Amino acid sequence: MRAHPAGPLHGSIAQPTPAGAPPADLGALDPHVWPRTARRVDGEVHLGGRPVTELARTHGTPLFVLDETDLRGRAADFATAFDGADVHYASKAFLCGQLARWIAEDGLHLDACSGNELALALAAGFPPERIALHGNNKSPVELRLAVDAGIGRVVLDSFDEIDRLVPLAAARVAAGGAPVPVLVRSTVGIEAHTHEFIATAHEDQKFGFSLATGDALTAAVRVIREPALRLAGLHSHIGSQIFDTAGFEAAAHRVVGLLGQVHQATGEVLGELNLGGGFGIAYLAEDDPVSPADVARRLRAVVEAECAMVGLPVPRLAVEPGRAIAGPGTVTLYEIGTIKPVRLGASGTPGAPLVRNYVSVDGGMSDNIRTALYDAAYTCVLANRVSDAPPALCRVVGKHCESGDVLVRDLWLPSDVQPGDLLAVAATGAYCWSMASNYNYLLKPPVVAVREGVATEIVRRQTLSDVFALDAVLTDVPAPSPAIDQPAPEHPVGTTS
Known part of the structure; x- marks a missing residue:
């Protein structure tokens, strides 16, 4: 049972957990935690x-x-570490027009988790072919926006979603367009070492097609048989704020196994494997995240070994760092x-x-x-x-x-x-x-x-x-000026009265 959010003790049961010993320098800026230019x-x-x-x-x-230098430097670190793979910035971490333009300039891809995130990225001029659309409940309007814009990938999350996408894709093909490229998101049954609310690959949750029940294979086979869809590959995401690669390696093992099942069932050799994001960052000095270079090295090794075991060529890898790019800076x-x-x-x-x-x-x-x-x-x-x-x-x-x-x-x-x-x-x-x-x-x-x-x-x-302006009664009512909670000129912030 979780403690009260204000603290663990309110009945003189025991003393609260202390903050540990005071640091030698209360004003120190640990480079492990703070932005690179701090x-x-x-x-x-x-x-x-x-x-x-x-x-x-x-x-x-x-x-x-x-800190722009920090954010773009971390994006470059992932691009370098995953050279030859696709690095998708997970825009749910933080997105605005300027950030979308930076990510585009730096050559990364971008993930959107809603139609509005997708609309913002497109309005900022982000290349649609480098955008993937996520979400467990994509509406017909969101899917139509994705299809009409010609985005690079739609990540399929349910059979209902396939039903919604097929007629939109068929209309595009009938008008002379190409089939819509998609990924099938598989739930691989990995319990990530993170908070339960941000672990996303165990069975009892809302995302993806279950690997254990066979739904993931069924979805992949169905997509392959839909002429208006093109199954580009498979997707997996095990959670967020993860500090070791063991979960990613286990997920890679299981998703490569699914690649083999798809090949046996249909003869198709899928060319892409997206292992998601969730790479942790240091919020405290004792946090020990894995570097992009280490993540890339270990994931490549696992995927190569697993593909060799099932007799398949190594697919193009993709990863989706969001927090690891935007968080520390x-x-x-x-x-x-x-x-x-x-x-x-x-x-x-x-x-x-x-x-x-x-x-x-x-x-x-x-x-x-x-x-x-x-x-x-x-x-x-x-x-x-x-x-x-x-x-x-x-x-x-x-x-x-x-x-x-x-x-x-x-x-x-x-x-x-x-x-x-x-x-x-x-x-x-x-x-x-x-x-x-x-x-x-x-x-x-x-x-x-x-x-x-x-x-x-x-x-x-x-x-x-x-x-x-959003209040039907107050739309035309003047707001106080200056707005409440803005610093008054006679008492500028950062000074004492």
């Missing part, structure tokens, strides 16, 4: 050559700061508003009573739901200055009306942090902005890309007028 200059954090106080003063907080900046010391444990017990400081910032679960949703762990630092004050046990929380509105559950910060200081939370590039909401009517933050001292807003801050 530095402290005169005590202040700089990202992409820009000081965080200047970024916060110009763009407000909360603020996603994306983005930092979220927040301004501290309220600090509330809370005594833990009963007074009068032996030793000094433990105190935790609840450090409240101007964002929260509306811009990072992952801690509440997945028990995700993050780290953060005091960003606008350094301090030699002794460490204090802290919990960084948001401003939402939820006790589970926690960003960083337990960490040490300098005991002199105060309202007006800036906190920087590392590795927030994946599944933070993309899962953001307007809970409590907070506004979605902007995304600013930094590179070589230049800051460019690539997603603007949502305004209250944007929100009012």
Whole structure:
């Protein structure tokens, strides 16, 4: 049974899990976790050559700061490691027009998980032949968009979906077009070592065709017999935030076995094997993700060996990193508003009573739901200055009306942090902005890309007028200006009053 999201103890049952021993340097930026250009200059954090106080003063907080050098460097690392294979950026991690253009320029492919993600990529000019469409419940409208755009792959997820796609594909063929290229997503029965909500290849879940029941083979055979469809290959995805290659290797073994079954049943030799994504990143110093080069080397070896055993040529590989490209290079900046010391444990017990400081910032679960949703762990630092004050046990929380509105559950910060200081939370590039909401009517933050001292807003801050425009009663009602929660000129963020 999961503990209450605000903490494990509320009945004096036992003491909360401590944050471990305080680090020697509370302001250190571990290169294992922070963006590649993150530095402290005169005590202040700089990202992409820009000081965080200047970024916060110009763009407000909360603020996603994306290190373009980091993101594009990680994309290049995967492209190099998987040379001769196809690297699909999993856009669900984070997608905007500028990012789609970067990925296109860098030669990668792109995965869309909805018709709207597909529409955004197409509007940004992404080459349709390098796009794949995922999803467990693709609508006829989404499938029509994919077919009409001529995207590279539709990843089939159910028999109902085949039924929906066939007439659309047949109409294209009748009009002189080519059959629609598809992949069959197989559920391989691998229990990935990750959170249960992001493990996707065990049997009891919504994605794909079961390998164990024979549905995957049945789907593949059916597609091969549909003249308006072309089965390009097979797909598998075992989960997210995975730190070893054992699961991928086991999945490769089983999917290559399915390649052999398809060949025996139909005589077809499929040319593509997409092993999905899910490669983990370091959110904390102790996290130990596998490098793209190691992943590529091990997957190639397994696929080659398995194909040799079943007597098939090695198919073209494809992988789908999303978090591993977008995650590490983005930092979220927040301004501290309220600090509330809370005594833990009963007074009068032996030793000094433990105190935790609840450090409240101007964002929260509306811009990072992952801690509440997945028990995700993050780290953060005091960003606008350094301090030699002794460490204090802290919990960084948001401003939402939820006790589970926690960003960083337990960490040490300098005991002199105060309202007006800036906190920087590392590795927030994946599944933070993309899962953001307007809970409590907070506004979605902007995304600013930094590179070589230049800051460019690539997603603007949502305004209250944007929100009012969706309300049938408030469409024509002027929103307050300046919007609530924007920094006032007389008290710029990053300073103290």
